[in-house]
Amino acid sequence: MTVVYVDSVFVLNMLADYLLVYAAAQLAGARLRRLRFLLAALVGGAYAVAVFLPGLGWMSAPPVKLAAGVLMALVAFGGETRFLRLTLLLGLVSCGFAGCVLALGLAAGRGVPMQNGVFYTNVDMKVLLISAAAAYLVLTVVFRASAHRSGAGGFMIPVTVGFASRRTALTALCDTGNTLRDPVTGRSVLVASAEKLQPLWPPELGSLLTPSALRTPTEVMERLASSSRDAARFRLLPYSAVGVESGLLLAVRADWASVNGKRRERLLLALSPTPVGDGCDALWGELEG
DSSP: OOOOOHHHHHHHHHHHHHHHHHHHHHHHHHHOOHHHHHHHHHHHHHHHHHHHHHTOOOGGGGGHHHHHHHHHHHHTTOOOOTHHHHHHHHHHHHHHHHHHHHHHHHHHTTOOOOTTTTTTTOOOOHHHHHHHHHHHHHHHHHHHHHHHHHTOOOOEEEEEEEEETTTEEEEEOOOTOOOOOOOTTTOEEEEETTTTTTSSSSSHHHHSSSTTGGGSSHHHHHHHHOOTTTGGEEEEOOOOOOOOTTTTEEEEEOOOEEEEEEEEEEEEEEEEEEHHHOOOSEEEEOOOO
């Protein structure tokens, strides 16, 4: 007779589910919403407990498992523009993680305490963490190699930008073809969709920095110079791209930006009046680790 401790089942599966959701978000370059990831992990832990409750054995059926996985994805990634991709990636990471746990457990000669696809007793924490790291490493290599072969020139990374007391999160494509540089510091410039940056601006700036207005950046610069106290933050940058008729982009110096976890003070943002790409909000010209 197998003895199952509900608290052990809940904590172990919650930890594993958090690692899975976090790894999927990292691989896809999605925003790292840790509170939502924790809520998704709580859902996963609750499901794992429910499987062992009297009269609920039917919850271990494959369709119910699939529904539980989709529910976790909704909690973690609901509202993301690439929700389907993130959901599929979460499934892929889960398979890779389970395979690594099984392989390491068998290699250690301890077996894997799993029933109906759910951990039900204590697993060696070292095996759990090594498995998560191995699955993440393998999938990272696969995704980076795929991006390189497809000619994308890079991969997605999370970016957070701060301006005054406001901040906004973006998903940026690391694109080595983006050679735009800050003429003062020589550092890379983050080219971002003006529409995605709207939450960053106070009302007086938001009315000036609309995508339609930014198609004529010189006119916007003149209005800023005459009406905004933040005019000194702005400048015009020469830029050659389809859809920018004047060959100029309006740029603004943010207070700070976090690019894939690395903080950069006073980063220059170039405001693109058109979307910068499919599935991303910005372009970054350096390959971040």
